[in-house]
Amino acid sequence: MDLQILVQAFSKLERITSRTQIVLVLVDLFKKTPPETIDKVIYLIQGKLWPEWKGLPELGVGEKFLIKAIAKATRARESEVENLYKKLGDLGKVAENLKSRAESAGAGLVKFMGAVGKEKLSVEKVYETLVKVALAAGEGSRDVKINLIAGLLTDASPLEARYIVRLIEGRLRLGIGDAAIMDALAITYAGSQAYRPLVERAYNIRADLGNIAKILAKSGIKALEGIKPEVGVPIRPMLAERLSDPHEILAKVGGKALVEYKYDGERAQIHKKGNDVWIYSRRLENITHQYPDVVEMVLQSIKSNEVIIEGEIVAIDPETGEMKPFQELMHRKRKHDIHEIIKECPVAVYLFDILYKDGEDLTLKPIMERRKALIEVVQETDRFRIAQYMITDSPEELEKFFLEAIENGAEGVMIKAIHEKAIYQAGARGWLWIKYKRDYKSEMSDTVDLVVVGAFAGRGRRAGKYGALLMAAYDPDTDTFKTVCKVGSGFTDEDLEKLNQMLQPYITPHKHPRVDCLMKPDVWVVPALVAEIIGAELTLSPLHTCCKNMVRKGVGISIRFPRFIRWRDDKGPEDATTTKELLEMYKRQLRRIEEVR
Numbered sequence: 201m202d203l204q205i206l207v208q209a210f211s212k213l214e215r216i217t218s219r220t221q222i223v224l225v226l227v228d229l230f231k232k233t234p235p236e237t238i239d240k241v242i243y244l245i246q247g248k249l250w251p252e253w254k255g256l257p258e259l260g261v262g263e264k265f266l267i268k269a270i271a272k273a274t275r276a277r278e279s280e281v282e283n284l285y286k287k288l289g290d291l292g293k294v295a296e297n298l299k300s301r302a303e304s305a306g307a308g309l310v311k312f313m314g315a316v317g318k319e320k321l322s323v324e325k326v327y328e329t330l331v332k333v334a335l336a337a338g339e340g341s342r343d344v345k346i347n348l349i350a351g352l353l354t355d356a357s358p359l360e361a362r363y364i365v366r367l368i369e370g371r372l373r374l375g376i377g378d379a380a381i382m383d384a385l386a387i388t389y390a391g392s393q394a395y396r397p398l399v400e401r402a403y404n405i406r407a408d409l410g411n412i413a414k415i416l417a418k419s420g421i422k423a424l425e426g427i428k429p430e431v432g433v434p435i436r437p438m439l440a441e442r443l444s445d446p447h448e449i450l451a452k453v454g455g456k457a458l459v460e461y462k463y464d465g466e467r468a469q470i471h472k473k474g475n476d477v478w479i480y481s482r483r484l485e486n487i488t489h490q491y492p493d494v495v496e497m498v499l500q501s502i503k504s505n506e507v508i509i510e511g512e513i514v515a516i517d518p519e520t521g522e523m524k525p526f527q528e529l530m531h532r533k534r535k536h537d538i539h540e541i542i543k544e545c546p547v548a549v550y551l552f553d554i555l556y557k558d559g560e561d562l563t564l565k566p567i568m569e570r571r572k573a574l575i576e577v578v579q580e581t582d583r584f585r586i587a588q589y590m591i592t593d594s595p596e597e598l599e600k601f602f603l604e605a606i607e608n609g610a611e612g613v614m615i616k617a618i619h620e621k622a623i624y625q626a627g628a629r630g631w632l633w634i635k636y637k638r639d640y641k642s643e644m645s646d647t648v649d650l651v652v653v654g655a656f657a658g659r660g661r662r663a664g665k666y667g668a669l670l671m672a673a674y675d676p677d678t679d680t681f682k683t684v685c686k687v688g689s690g691f692t693d694e695d696l697e698k699l700n701q702m703l704q705p706y707i708t709p710h711k712h713p714r715v716d717c718l719m720k721p722d723v724w725v726v727p728a729l730v731a732e733i734i735g736a737e738l739t740l741s742p743l744h745t746c747c748k749n750m751v752r753k754g755v756g757i758s759i760r761f762p763r764f765i766r767w768r769d770d771k772g773p774e775d776a777t778t779t780k781e782l783l784e785m786y787k788r789q790l791r792r793i794e795e796v797r
Contacts, residue, residue, distance in 0.1 A: 202320070210363050240323055295365045459601055459615050467512055471507070483770060531544065616632065
């Protein structure tokens with residue numbers, strides 16, 4: 201497939217702000233894509249070479265390497281590349297500019313050499329070369345990477361050079377979410393967007409959109425109906441709504457529920473096949489290397505040959521066995537000597553679900569059947585056991601169990617519907633699961649997780665830094681991010697020092713097409729970073745678009761006196777608090793006010 205087809209689509213997508221138009225451009229691109237290449241095209245649109253969960257090296261190459269490669273490919277001096285980069289602020293445009301200049305400057309010579317020596321680039325050639333760049337390691341890998349990149353750029357057209365460099369740098373900035381890709385796949389290969397739920401179900405069960413697209417392109421929409429979980433390929437996790445009134449919670453789930461501790465740890469999806477074990481985080485990152493002790497627990501305690509189970513990995517005090525806060529697990533990410541940190545920060549695993557067992561897809565089974573299967577496959581120990589739970593139809597018992605969970609170091613409870621329709625809704629949020637967390641001693645009954653979509657320049661002591669962030673909630677119905685508040689308090693000096701560096705890879709020259717916003721920050725930010733926020737109360741605001749016109753015409757829901765608590769690196773933007781959740785929280789707040797009156 202000619203690379204020019206792909207980069208022309210990229211160029212169109214970069215200029216589009218309408219989601220509908222984005223889908224149409226993708227449909228046109230997919231129709232021109234051979235079935236054997238569609239997976240590569242999907243990955244490149246996503247700005248990667250493979251799903252993150254594979255744990256393979258990322259493509260990102262440092263600026264210095266790219267500058268050397270661009271200079272080599274365009275016969276420019278490195279200082280010239282650096283000066284142009286300072287002026288344009290985009291290495292992709294630097295490469296495009298220098299390629300254009302090289303092709304027009306040397307008149308006959310450059311054109312002659314181009315005609316003789318240039319190889320027309322294909323998507324397959326670029327993808328294979330970028331894989332070599334990503335996997336190059338060891339002595340001499342620096343020169344190998346530079347030569348591979350320079351070779352691509354030498355054969356690239358100016359427009360191709362722009363996007364090759366952006367891909368390598370990890371700054372494609374197309375503004376395309378998985379939802380838009382799934383819409384386009386349904387239209388292209390099934391003839392209608394009405395088939396999107398089937399595409400999404402397959403993707404939720406096997407979190408590899410490139411692979412799902414290839415199955416669809418080669419075998420048709422019917423092939424997706426039989427998709428089952430596969431050990432070693434993560435399933436997108438089921439999510440929960442939130443409420444804070446036991447009566448309302450039980451009413452929502454049908455009157456009777458399974459209630460279990462909500463542990464303050466790292467959610468883990470654990471796959472076992474024979475003696476092989478994989479552990480995936482909530483964001484489907486392969487974190488197996490962080491938990492060799494958990495791998496041993498799985499091999500010793502899981503009796504079935506093939507299983508996919510879910511649980512919470514919790515840090516525990518090595519002396520008392522008591523649960524410790526989530527932050528303690530961060531030592532696992534930072535320490536290189538993992539065997540040393542195992543002793544310093546031991547963990548326990550509390551299991552709460554099973555999704556697959558010896559060839560059987562359990563995601564479509566009701567929760568009580570899944571719980572029975574989970575009990576059958578687990579041989580419990582002190583540090584590898586099923587989460588503490590009870591079944592109740594009593595709000596009073598629920599509240600008592602909740603307080604007990606808090607007392608024992610959990611952050612609350614999860615309430616799960618137990619009726620026949622209570623299947624595992626992979627990748628979805630719904631009222632089958634409801635979380636009931638402790639009050640953070642604020643008028644807001646809970647924290648919220650919001651996405652950064654913009655930033656404001658600091659003033660006074662914060663001059664030269666970003667002083668506040670524009671935060672948004674996720675609206676799954678429209679696949680957009682709607683603004684909720686501007687947060688500038690709660691940051692430590694260290695947080696503020698890191699902000700510029702954290703935001704830099706995500707800064708974009710215009711409002712992201714998935715952001716619904718009335719305010720104009722000093723810089724726009726691609727929705728990627730999630731932060732936990734607390735505030736005094738939820739209020740109505742004409743400045744924000746979250747739940748606009750749902751409570752009162754012309755106003756949305758905002759947070760009064762918002763305060764930053766921490767970054768949620770374990771959550772992606774689509775895992776953030778939804779607009780529906782904020783609307784429910786606002787309604788509950790109104791009811792509490794009425795009760796006081």
